[in-house]
Amino acid sequence: MKIKHEAEMVTESARNADEAWSALGVPTVIAKALLEQGFREPTTIQTLALPPAILGRRDVLGAAETGSGKTLAFGIPILHGILELKRREGKLVSSASGKFRERSLDEPESSSDEADREQMSDRGSSGLREKLPDLRKRGIGLVKVIDNVSIEGFDDDTPKPTKPLYALILTPTRELAIQIKDHLTKAAKYTDIKIAVIVGGMAAVKQERILSHGPEIVIATPGRLWELIDEGNPHLSQINSIRFLVIDETDRMLEKGHFQELHSIIERVNSKDSSKRQTFVFSATLTLVHELPDYLQRKKIRNSRSKIYKLTPGQKLQKVIEMLQIKNPKVIDVTKGTGTADNLTECRIACTIDHKDYYLYYFLKRHTGRTLVFCNSIGCVKRLATLFGILNCEPLPLHASMPQRQRLKNLERFQANNNGLLIATDVAARGLDIPSIEHVIHYQVPRTSEAYVHRSGRTARAQKEGITVLMMEPSEKHHYSNLCKTLNRTEDLPTFPVIDRLLIAVKERVNIAREIDKLELTCRRDNTKKSWLQKAAKEMDLLLDDDEFDHPMEEMETADTKRQLKARRHQLEKLLKKPFFPKNFSGKYLDSSLQISLEQNSHKAIDIMKQAIEERPSLKKKVTTSVSKRKNIATRKGLRMVKKRREINL
Structure with missing residues (x-):
């Protein structure tokens, strides 16, 4: 009876979930696939976007925090719309069984279809033979149709597309494009809709195929899309007649001066009537307006009649509407004003540029969990990947200069490791849905507030908690101020608590790792120089003695460098095996008699930060009280001194 009751409850739950999707206009075949993935009910952005998009067929401009389900908010209406278009365009053919099924243009006919066709042909032929005498009496003859006649002047050698292109989805990064393809493929599991992804870094010939x-x-x-369009790809020649267009996480790319290829694509899409096209624009920062750059601000100050001005959210949306020729849009904004999710804890670490490595290593060793570190430049990513590789942190770099295969491989490795470390540029900032990222660290303050919002959005996704840490040096203060101003922050971000006494061990390890990095670089340069001389001599057919390659002084310097490198590696190896953080260490008291191990602290970074935030008011009260006490003491001392002077004068 208990098992039967549980089965009934599961069935009832599935029925309710199906009804939740069906009420928004989602087709049964798509709802079934969503339920199999565990999507029991739509998110807020999906609840608000699906009815006007599916039932009202309106264009949608959506702004929602990262991780809120924006991909399905535009993906489901597109899948529904394509299914409806295929049904209306008569792509359903009958079979001998009396049922209807869809057949593509190049699909061979089955035996049942051939039987139906022959049967219909026989019926038509017999009927025609019966009517033939009557037709001849009326002076009507037969016409033979020839469909392979070549007429001069009307032939066109360019290949014609055999299948329609219904939807185009544009994304700023390759990884996001691949992720969207995976999501839509799963949602379209019980349909025959074909989806392709076209990105740079992969073979163009394969993508054409x-x-x-x-x-x-x-x-x-x-x-890559514009490259293939410019080369005249027949399937992409239909983009000016697509029925669905999506601009995902590319609100900044639509601005003047960003991504000329995107503007060229939009011009091509808009070259025909857009009244039949449905357009979706989604981003976490769609209504976020950033401050003017410094050079434009100075230009505006110099010229009082300058037309340079900061856009309002409404003006920004209006520009997007005009550029994409959107008509009667549904604007949905479910952001909280700050741009970040409610379950995201934000904090900062103020330090000098030399100390950033110390604090980053401290954080990684003290707090376990999947961590994503963002840098502003490729050079910074490479340096950190090398340094933390020497420290045995197993970092995975990700930047635009890497081959696409390696980028995808590093992402897979990062997702497979619960304590993985990914060091990336902003190519990993927009749209990527990597499960269970606990920490996002901004090693360098982002240049724009959009970058900060998108970076921080890699954690605290799908109702999970996360923490983002901003590492700030004095020269980055103006970027931090602009960021706070744009995000309407009236107070500084709280400071992440760090135990300064434990940084001594951290500094020793990081400094030795830096020395090893420099020594390895010197050795690589020496080897490169030597191999270059040997290669040049070989190409010129010159025979050189060993003495001409290695001078005695250079040999001694190289040998000395290698000895130092070996000694430093041995020293670091011993240090990494030594005590670092005490087991169950609270940080309030440090007992020198404790034997310390390399085990990380059991407390999560987000819990420590929440506790610090809760204690902030009490700390302020304590500070205020102590200051007032000091003032009172100073006042009393001053009064005593004045009294003594008066007595002396008397």
Whole structure:
């Protein structure tokens, strides 16, 4: 009876979930796939976006925090719309069983279809033979149809697309494009809708072969897409007649001066009537307006008649509407004003530029969990990846100069490791849905508030908690101020608590790792120089003695460098095995008799930060009380001194 009751409850739950999706206009075949993925009910942005998009077929401009389900908010209406278009365009053919099914243009006919066709042909032929005498009496003859006649002047050698292109989805990064393709493929599991992804860093020939199969949905980055369009790809020649257009997480790219390829694509899309097209624009920072750059601010101050001004959120949306020729849009904004999710804890660490490595290593060793570190430049990513590789932190770099295969491989490794460390530029900032990222660390303060919001959005996704730490040096203060101003922050971000006494051990390890990095670089340069001389001599057919390659002084310097490198590696190896953080260490008291191990602290970074935030008011009260006490003491001392002087004068 208990098992039967549980089964009934599961069935009832599934029925309710199905009804929740069906009430928004989601087709049964798509709802079934969503339920299998565990999506029991729509998110806020999906609840608000799906009815006007599916039932009202309106264009949608959506702003929602990262991790709120924006991909399905535009993906489901597109899948529904394509299914409806295919049904209306009569792509359903009958079979001998009396049922209807869809058949593509190049699909061979089955035996049942052939039987139906022959049967219909026989019926038509017999009927025609019966009517033939009557037709001849009326002076009507037969016409033979020839469909392979070549007429001069009307032939066109350019290949024609055999299948329609219904939807185009544009994304700023390759990884986001691949992720969207995975999400939509799962949602379209019980349909025959074909989806293709076109991104740079992969073989263009292979992608052309994929397009030759006629996918109904193309997800692409602007650069590679425009390259294929410019080369005259037949399937992509239909982009000016697409029925669905999505601009995902690319609100900044639409601004003047950003991504010329994207503007060229939009011009091509807008070259035909857009009244039949449905457009979706989604981003976490769609209504976020950033401050003017310094050079534009100075230009505005110099010229009082300058037309340079900061856009309002409404003006920003209006520009997007005009550029994409959107008509009667549904604007949905579920952001909280700060741009970040409610379950995200924000904090900062103020330090000098030399000490950033210390604090980052401290954080990684003290707090376990999947960590994503953001840098502003590729050079910084490479340096940190090398340094923390020497410290045995197993970092995974990710930046635009890496081959695409390696980028995807590093992302897979990062997702597979619960304590993984990914060091990346902003290519990993927008849209990537990597499960269970606990910490996001801004090693360098982002230049724009949009970058901060998108970076921080890699954690605290799907109702989970997360923490973002901003590491700030004095020269980055103006970027931090602009960020706070744009995000309407009236107070500084709280400071992440760090135990200064434990930084001594951290500094020793990091400093030795830096020395090893420098010595390895010197050795690589020496080896490169030697191999270059040998290669040049070989190409010129010159025979050189060993003495000409290695001078005695240079040999001694190289040998000395290698000895130092070996000694430093041995020293670091011993240190990494030594005590670091005490087991169950609270940080309030440090007992020198404790034997310290390399085990990380059991407390999570987010819990420590929450506790510090809760204690902040009490700390302020304590500070205020102590200051007032000091003032009272100073006042009393001053009164005594004045009294003594008066007595002396008397």
